[in-house]
Every structure is written in C-alpha cells, then in structure tokens.
Amino acid sequence: MPINSPLRIRNAIPADIGTLRDLFRRSSLTNDDDRENLLANPDALELSGTSVQEGRTRVAVTTDGRIVGFVTPLVVRDAFELEDLFVDPDWMRQGVGRALVRDVVGAARRRGLARIEVVANRHALGFYEKAGFAVEREVETRFGPAPRMHLAVSRAEPTPVLRKRGR
Numbered sequence: 295m296p297i298n299s300p301l302r303i304r305n306a307i308p309a310d311i312g313t314l315r316d317l318f319r320r321s322s323l324t325n326d327d328d329r330e331n332l333l334a335n336p337d338a339l340e341l342s343g344t345s346v347q348e349g350r351t352r353v354a355v356t357t358d359g360r361i362v363g364f365v366t367p368l369v370v371r372d373a374f375e376l377e378d379l380f381v382d383p384d385w386m387r388q389g390v391g392r393a394l395v396r397d398v399v400g401a402a403r404r405r406g407l408a409r410i411e412v413v414a415n416r417h418a419l420g421f422y423e424k425a426g427f428a429v430e431r432e433v434e435t436r437f438g439p440a441p442r443m444h445l446a447v448s449r450a451e452p453t454p455v456l457r458k459r460g461r
C-alpha cells in the first residue's frame with residue numbers, strides 16, 4: 295500500500311549514520327535465505343559511513359522526519375552503480391524503494407549518465423524488474439551467484455504527448 299504522506303529525499307548527513315546502520319542491519323536480515331550467512335559474517339551487517347561522508351547517500355524521509363530508506367549510487371564510467379538500497383522493514387512495499395530508484399534516475403539524467411547498474415540480491419529481483427531493470431548475467435558474490443541488472447536512462451524526462459486540437 296503506498297504511503298499516504300509524501301516522502302522527501304535528501305542527501306544523508308553524518309548525523310544520520312547511526313540510524314542508517316540500524317536500518318541497514320534490520321533490512322538485510324529480512325531476506326530469509328541470507329540471515330544465517332549474515333549472522334555468521336557480522337562484518338557484512340555493518341554499514342561503513344564512507345559514502346555518507348562523501349555525500350553520495352540519499353535518504354527517504356517521512357513528513358515527521360523519520361528515515362525509512364536509503365540508496366547509495368556511485369559513478370562508474372557512464373553509469374551509476376547502486377552500492378546500497380535498503381528500506382526499513384516497517385516501511386517495505388509502500389513505494390519507498392521505488393521513490394529512491396526514481397531519485398537516482400533523475401540524478402543520472404542530470405549528469406548525462408546512460409544507465410543504472412546493480413548486483414541484485416535474489417530477493418529483490420522482482421522489485422528491480424518492476425522498476426524496469428533487466429538481467430544481464432549472473433555474477434559471483436561473496437554469498438553465491440546473483441543477477442547483475444541494468445536500467446537504461448533516457449536522455450530527457452518523458453514529455454506528455456500533446457494532441458492537436460480538432461483531430
């Protein structure tokens with residue numbers, strides 16, 4: 295169900311890091327098949343604050359100021375690589391992930407980047423497909439094979455089609 299109130303998406307600041315670390319851990323542990331591996335490798339549950347310090351992380355915030363998700367894009371050649379995309383478990387399936395991807399697409403367009411790329415968690419495959427991503431190939435990750443996906447970014451914001459009068 296979509297969130298009733300609008301989300302604001304802004305740059306993360308160092309004061310957000312504690313909240314983001316907690317959200318990252320709780321969100322990561324929602325993927326059932328990953329839980330055992332993650333708990334056995336606690337470093338994989340720790341978010342480094344580097345991308346926040348570098349000004350690359352974007353957070354989705356509710357009108358009452360609660361951070362409900364974040365995304366971290368990194369410029370790699372002519373694309374944005376998604377390093378992180380995590381939604382607070384209490385706010386999943388309410389359009390937060392979609393809003394964060396939309397924000398990255400807008401930023402890519404403004405920078406003239408051609409694509410968004412991601413190595414998707416298997417559990418998030420359906421989410422990325424709904425957002426328009428396509429699978430390129432399987433790649434090997436620390437915790438097994440995962441789909442590498444991409445979304446082509448059109449150069450211009452889609453413009454509404456104007457109908458000619460009288461036709």
Ligand SMILES: CC(C)(COP(=O)(O)OP(=O)(O)OC[C@H]1O[C@@H](n2cnc3c(N)ncnc32)[C@H](O)[C@@H]1OP(=O)(O)O)[C@@H](O)C(=O)NCCC(=O)NCCS
Binds near residue numbers: 386387388
């Ligand atoms: C994957 C994730 C980012 C999705 O965020 P979200 O806010 O729950 O997704 P949204 O509500 O914006 O969903 C957008 C659409 O995708 C669908 N969707 C969301 N998660 C899905 C999933 N796991 N499988 C299939 N479809 C999914 C929604 O139903 C919605 O469909 P609709 O357009 O028909 O309404 C979130 O579940 C998450 O943080 N997961 C844990 C961390 C993770 O795996 N991150 C990805 C790392 S690569």
